[in-house]
Amino acid sequence: MPIFNKPTFKGDTDRRRDMPEGLWHKCPSCGEVIHELELQQNLRVCPKCGHHFTLNASERLDSVCDSGSFREIDAALESVDALDFQSYREKVEKYQKITGLCDAVVTGHATIARHPAVLAVMDFRFLGASMGSVVGEKITRAIEAATASRSAVIIFSASGGARMHEGILSLMQMAKTSGALALHSQQGLPFISVLTHPTTGGVTASFATLGDVIVAEPGCMIGFAGPRVVKETTHQDLPPGFQTAEFMMKHGLVDMIVERKDMRERLGALLGYMLATPTKKR
Ligand SMILES: [Zn+2]
Numbered sequence: 001m002p003i004f005n006k007p008t009f010k011g012d013t014d015r016r017r018d019m020p021e022g023l024w025h026k027c028p029s030c031g032e033v034i035h036e037l038e039l040q041q042n043l044r045v046c047p048k049c050g051h052h053f054t055l056n057a058s059e060r061l062d063s064v065c066d067s068g069s070f071r072e073i074d075a076a077l078e079s080v081d082a083l084d085f086q087s088y089r090e091k092v093e094k095y096q097k098i099t100g101l102c103d104a105v106v107t108g109h110a111t112i113a114r115h116p117a118v119l120a121v122m123d124f125r126f127l128g129a130s131m132g133s134v135v136g137e138k139i140t141r142a143i144e145a146a147t148a149s150r151s152a153v154i155i156f157s158a159s160g161g162a163r164m165h166e167g168i169l170s171l172m173q174m175a176k177t178s179g180a181l182a183l184h185s186q187q188g189l190p191f192i193s194v195l196t197h198p199t200t201g202g203v204t205a206s207f208a209t210l211g212d213v214i215v216a217e218p219g220c221m222i223g224f225a226g227p228r229v230v231k232e233t234t235h236q237d238l239p240p241g242f243q244t245a246e247f248m249m250k251h252g253l254v255d256m257i258v259e260r261k262d263m264r265e266r267l268g269a270l271l272g273y274m275l276a277t278p279t280k281k282r
Pocket residue numbers: 027028029030031032046047048049050051
């Protein structure tokens with residue numbers, strides 16, 4: 001099957017030989033070379049053009065939660081290799097070592113601007129944050145925890161889609177997470193979906209686009225299939241900016257585009273509109 005035999009992309013590594021690895025980053029949008037420290041201080045946003053680099057789950061939580069408020073749940077859930085899929089177990093172990101996570105999403109309780117919420121944050125480093133049974137289960141449990149505590153649920157999506165290594169067990173997570181959100185909604189409780197780069201496949205086609213409010217980071221890619229597949233299937237030239245957050249906003253899929261530096265404040269304001277009184281200041 002061609003999908004498993006795609007050639008490995010080899011970039012031009014010569015230019016980077018004299019650079020200590022990980023210390024300098026080239027902005028893929030404007031080409032500016034940025035020091036790691038400067039990028040960290042700027043929430044991993046290019047200071048020249050505003051390009052939003054991806055955040056891992058821990059950086060994301062630090063950027064939006066009230067300091068010290070995050071309490072993780074279900075941290076130790078791990079996928080099993082139910083289909084005995086070629087090298088899946090080794091891949092999971094490899095990404096567990098790289099990321100320090102058991103799977104591709106981190107969930108837990110936190111406050112944002114003193115409003116309680118349950119958060120789920122996908123981490124693209126872990127197998128492209130593909131949604132397998134553990135990702136789906138943790139997100140479902142996070143939604144159920146929000147319903148039980150009568151608080152909002154906020155999901156930060158970034159995903160390559162369903163995890164092919166788990167076959168149908170991955171696909172059923174789309175229905176499971178959507179069902180949990182329907183029950184949450186029936187209780188009159190809010191769900192804010194935050195789309196980050198890239199949000200694609202089964203994640204776009206389930207919980208990510210079911211938010212009462214759908215927020216996106218600037219320039220992020222949002223779609224089901226990638227642009228090449230869409231172009232080849234439809235035999236149409238794609239319009240400029242196709243599948244960007246700005247394009248989706250223009251066409252009604254996204255409610256607001258929020259820069260990373262403003263995300264905490266905007267989420268706090270949204271929670272304030274949609275929920276009862278915030279918790280008391282400690
Ligand atoms: Zn830039």
